[in-house]
Amino acid sequence: MATATRAPAARRRAVRLGPRRWTAALGAALLIAGTAVLSAPASALATAGTAVDFATRCVPPAVSGLPPINGTTTARITVDDTTPQVGDTVTVTYSVTKPAASNPVDLALPADIMTPSGKVRLGGAQSGAVTVTGPKENPPVPGKGEFPPFSMTGTFKVTAPGSITLSPGDYNIHTSYLMELDTPCTVSSPPAPVSETITASGQPGANERAITLAAASGKPGERVTVTGGKFTPLTEVTLAGRAGAAETADRMTFTSDAAGDFTARFKVNDKATTGIVAYEGASWSAEKGAGPAAYTVADDTPLPKDSQKINASVTAGTLSMTQEGDTVQLSSVDFGKGGGADGDLRTVTVKDFRGGPAGWSLTGKVTAFTGPGGAAIDADRLHWDPECRTKEGSPSTCEPGSAGPVGGEGATLAATPDGALTGGQFTVDAELSLKVPAFTPPGAYSGVLTLTLT
8 A cells, every 4th residue: 555655646746847847948948949039130120221230149048958049130229319419318229120030839938028138339439338128028929920029228328429329239138937047149249230320419518607706895885896707798697696595686787798708886785795696597597697706795884882793704615425434245146046136335425515506416337346257247237226315404405316227337326406505415325236147157246336426
């Protein structure tokens, strides 16, 4: 009876495990077949002037037992703006078009198992790489049916004027079918042909308008000579008194000369005046204004008998930042699984004690993460999710940057806008996650994140 009892149990295990092993092996083979087909030519669907073919080498997951696949990828790059200005953000789409081949086997592949990611290479006036990603989205693929195309999207900031070329770069297919697998595909002879070209124009010049005062103080009702330069020629300019962030009733309007300069005799009556500004247009703006230039009214009103006048002043400070330490230890990930190595940015404190109209911007960029034997994890795989808190009473309000990749070209961690009176104290943090590919060689990896405050 003991023998009779064990035999059926052994058969149950064989039935349970056998099909699983067979299905897993077949699934891996199908995923690799899908990757190979994605690299096949699709010139029949190409749009003239945008689709390009390039030799590609795809490395199947180790569990498949298949050798590298050398084929041809057909892809195209599109952008949302072909004539941006320096400083603009351009959205880039990297599309691998419909392959000509079909699913080579009768077994269907399920929907929504493929997540693509890749790089778009920049050349010409601006160099670098744009990280692009696609959704985990694909229709079911019937046995012997055609494989679907896929698209990946990302953004980059234009940093230089001129013609900027965009070429398809390496890409990776991550599949979630029975197990998590990556199939990286690299351009065999980089760079790939240019698929798109944009022409960037220079950013409008910075505001160079300026004013100087012949005196820093005067009695109520006295006039002070104000000299201005770099304003728009032959344009109406307003001089106004300031009491802190608010304008006083003292103002005068005139027209700048043909060179954009002026000299005016400005009468100051308000005893609360702390400065003088000049601007174009109906109201003050940091983009078309200058100042405030410090000015105080010497109140010579006779004091009552047996009284004392007490004066005080507020001195402008600087823009600075400090950080709580210079090392972040991320969590570890397992070889063969990969995923996010997570941690927290060391807290950064920004102090804006300038007391003027300008805001600030805190940006960061990171190097590649280098490891043993020359192995590396790309800089664009470090993502952050910023947070920013404003100290109570601060004139400005801190705004966190967008969650996403940091990369070697940089991203905004936090910022405050320009305004009539800005400043304050701010605490900046961010959750960090390094997206480690599944089969990254084991070992310790390090990169350097550089923060810049302007």
